[in-house]
Amino acid sequence: MKIHKNIIIGAGLIGCHIFNKISKNSLLITGKTKKVINSRNIHPKIKLKLKKNTTKFSDLIYSKKNDFYIYSSSEIGGLSNYWGKQFFNYQKNDYWPKSIFKKYSSYKKNLDEIDKLYPSPQQNIAKNIKKNNFQFIQINPPILRKPLLSKNNILRKYKKKILEDRVISFKKINEKLILVKTEKKILYCRNLILSAGPIGNALILIRSFKKISYATFKDDNPRMIFGFRFKKSNNLSSNNKNLVDLDIKKKNKLVNFCIIYDVNPYHFSNLLKKIIFFFKDILGKYFFYGQFWINGEYNEIKIKNDKKIILSATTKNKYNYDTRSVKNLNKIGLKVFKILNLKFAFGFHYHCLKIKFNGKLFSINQFLNNRKLNKNVYCFDSSVIEKIGLKPPTKTYLATANHLIKKFEGKFK
Numbered sequence: 001m002k003i004h005k006n007i008i009i010g011a012g013l014i015g016c017h018i019f020n021k022i023s024k025n026s027l028l029i030t031g032k033t034k035k036v037i038n039s040r041n042i043h044p045k046i047k048l049k050l051k052k053n054t055t056k057f058s059d060l061i062y063s064k065k066n067d068f069y070i071y072s073s074s075e076i077g078g079l080s081n082y083w084g085k086q087f088f089n090y091q092k093n094d095y096w097p098k099s100i101f102k103k104y105s106s107y108k109k110n111l112d113e114i115d116k117l118y119p120s121p122q123q124n125i126a127k128n129i130k131k132n133n134f135q136f137i138q139i140n141p142p143i144l145r146k147p148l149l150s151k152n153n154i155l156r157k158y159k160k161k162i163l164e165d166r167v168i169s170f171k172k173i174n175e176k177l178i179l180v181k182t183e184k185k186i187l188y189c190r191n192l193i194l195s196a197g198p199i200g201n202a203l204i205l206i207r208s209f210k211k212i213s214y215a216t217f218k219d220d221n222p223r224m225i226f227g228f229r230f231k232k233s234n235n236l237s238s239n240n241k242n243l244v245d246l247d248i249k250k251k252n253k254l255v256n257f258c259i260i261y262d263v264n265p266y267h268f269s270n271l272l273k274k275i276i277f278f279f280k281d282i283l284g285k286y287f288f289y290g291q292f293w294i295n296g297e298y299n300e301i302k303i304k305n306d307k308k309i310i311l312s313a314t315t316k317n318k319y320n321y322d323t324r325s326v327k328n329l330n331k332i333g334l335k336v337f338k339i340l341n342l343k344f345a346f347g348f349h350y351h352c353l354k355i356k357f358n359g360k361l362f363s364i365n366q367f368l369n370n371r372k373l374n375k376n377v378y379c380f381d382s383s384v385i386e387k388i389g390l391k392p393p394t395k396t397y398l399a400t401a402n403h404l405i406k407k408f409e410g411k412f413k
């Protein structure tokens with residue numbers, strides 16, 4: 001019987017980063033599945049990323065009640081996107097999970113290490129507009145054309161230490177041994193690192209512990225906005241042709257993050273594409289659409305432990321920032337005429353996994369501690385982030401993982 005020192009579940013951003021750090025004694029399980037999955041109802045942006053319908057999902061759950069899919073995929077997300085930072089260029093008093101970094105300087109230090117490891121272009125300020133109590137900061141985001149952390153390079157470099165398989169469940173055999181069941185194999189390890197993202201981790205835990213009644217996690221939820229442009233003189237700078245990122249601050253605090261897109265034919269169905277293409281210039285001059293995130297607003301998604309998995313979601317917005325923020329876009333020449341309240345964001349920023357067990361709600365690492373697994377089983381990925389604000393979060397997740405892997409380094413080497 002072969003016993004691995006460390007097994008890392010999930011080859012997402014965090015899994016890959018951790019694997020890079022401790023590859024010598026580790027096996028990485030990618031999540032690639034043999035299951036055939038019908039992905040008809042997947043969000044268009046995700047389809048675009050995957051190029052075609054796919055079977056590359058580690059897990060996909062459909063809620064009949066909500067007519068909505070959540071998925072855990074091995075191929076998309078931050079790997080090919082703009083790896084935003086939460087508040088690198090912002091104030092210390094932005095939302096932050098204090099339990100992980102006690103000080104801003106610690107976050108900054110870890111972020112600098114991540115930037116050094118995976119260098120990327122930085123965002124910069126294109127325009128700064130002040131109107132009454134509001135400040136609008138137009139940012140040029142560093143859109144990445146190719147992934148910073150190339151999974152293919154990792155796969156090539158450490159071929160023998162990577163298993164293309166999907167984890168079903170795990171079990172503690174004794175103080176020093178964990179059994180991991182995959183689609184194809186039974187494996188053993190001393191340390192298990194869960195990095196399958198909140199959905200992946202939730203499902204692995206639900207399959208491993210029959211007494212879990214449900215797992216729940218948050219999703220920072222953007223609204224869609226549609227509108228027209230006016231007051232040209234006041235408008236934003238045109239540095240970036242296709243989109244504008246906008247921070248809206250009030251009393252120096254970030255309350256709203258907004259992405260404004262020019263009308264783009266490729267965002268539309270095949271039927272409309274040609275028409276939009278034809279009228280592109282005129283549409284682009286007068287109309288826009290976009291997404292905006294509101295501080296304090298998120299959906300909660302629950303996966304129950306019955307055979308049919310049920311989803312439910314609640315939207316929390318304590319401060320009613322939505323109408324106020326939208327109204328304030330007027331001040332810079334953007335008149336919103338329609339706000340689309342999405343019931344769910346489509347899995348862009350999942351975080352904060354909680355487990356309901358024996359009537360109590362635990363964070364994932366508290367749960368592992370409660371089950372006396374804290375000496376062998378760890379979670380370092382986006383599931384452990386308590387709060388996230390408005391910006392694309394991935395660099396913050398990486399900085400968090402970087403901090404945690406250093407903390408437990410001795411165990412894994």
Ligand SMILES: Cc1cc2nc3c(=O)[nH]c(=O)nc-3n(C[C@H](O)[C@H](O)[C@H](O)COP(=O)(O)OP(=O)(O)OC[C@H]3O[C@@H](n4cnc5c(N)ncnc54)[C@H](O)[C@@H]3O)c2cc1C
Binds near residue numbers: 011077346381393
């Ligand atoms: C369409 C889209 C666009 C996004 N754009 C941005 C952006 O521009 N900027 C930004 O900062 N963030 C963006 N994000 C968010 C970003 O993708 C996440 O923050 C990031 O991927 C989280 O990293 P993670 O490692 O915690 O989880 P994931 O990247 O989700 O990795 C989890 C991994 O675990 C694997 N897995 C799951 N279940 C199992 C199992 N049972 N067995 C084995 N493996 C398993 C999965 O296949 C996956 O590879 C985007 C997300 C999406 C979906």
